[in-house]
Amino acid sequence: MSDRRTLRDRLRGIAQEAAKFGTVGAFGFLVNVVVFNLCGQAAGLAPIRSGVIATSAAICANYLGNRYWTYRHRDKTGRSREAGLFLLFSCVGMVIENGVLALSHYGLGFTSPLADNLAKNVIGLGIGSLFRFWSYRTWVFRTAPAPAPGATPEPATAGSPGN
Template sequence: MGDWRAARTLRGLRTRLERLVREAAKFGTVGAVGFLVNVAVFNLCIHTFQLAPIRSGVISQVVAIGTNYLGNRYWTYRHTDKRQIQRETVLFFFFSGIALVIENAVLAVSHYGLGYTSPLADNIAKNVVGLGIGTVFRFWTYRTWVFRSRSGRILAGSASADGLPAEEKGKNRRVVLK
């Protein structure tokens, strides 16, 4: 009986890990598209419109945040509870705003504080260092606070805590999805 429980626990852990890897891959794909949008708009603002680096960073991130919201809502986290979409949208843009401040703070420190003012230095500060820190922050906050199931119910096609598909376990089985 103990071996059966251990096997069931391991199967559940494996299923959760696989789900986390799939989620991270989808989040990364949406983020890659957002990154391309961010870099393109940032460089367009700086080089074509001659805007200041921080202003360019804010504009590019606002455009990328909108792109990322659509990708995350309708692809990465499409299985989450849609009854709370207003709450979700407010939290998404709130946490994205914090990440925007993080990314542009790194750019400001590099550009104005440390004096690295070349286009390459601005791109590295904003689109590598700042974006890396912001991405870790966003992934954690989105999956923890924004795109979560408030009811704790398993949705169609998802797995239960012991790794078996919800359809095999019965209706309205409750588990905590994290």
């Protein structure tokens, strides 16, 4: 029975983490779409250039949201390692997003603003987000190490996850 409860607790924790990741991602999505369309439609930049600029802006917003909200309870000791891995996996996600856009725009000839938005911001971003969720929780925002046996736990503060 305890194994079942443990599994249920793990699944509940992953669901809560995924919901927070999705909320941060929704904000990043808005940043991505607005910047992509401003660059492409208002500034007249090429689709891939617009996509790279938009995704870079969203990566910055998403790092802040994920570090300080979604994964705030995770290990914070290796910030430079964390930021480097976040950037690496975010860039892989950017390649996925813009690869789908390039395939649609240049390979298949779907060149309308609607087609570009669907390719990049729906299909590419969806696939890229699945990759990012897995890689961030697995490699970037690692679980904080458990306290040593017999060590006294730190007192809870107003900003800790339990409060």
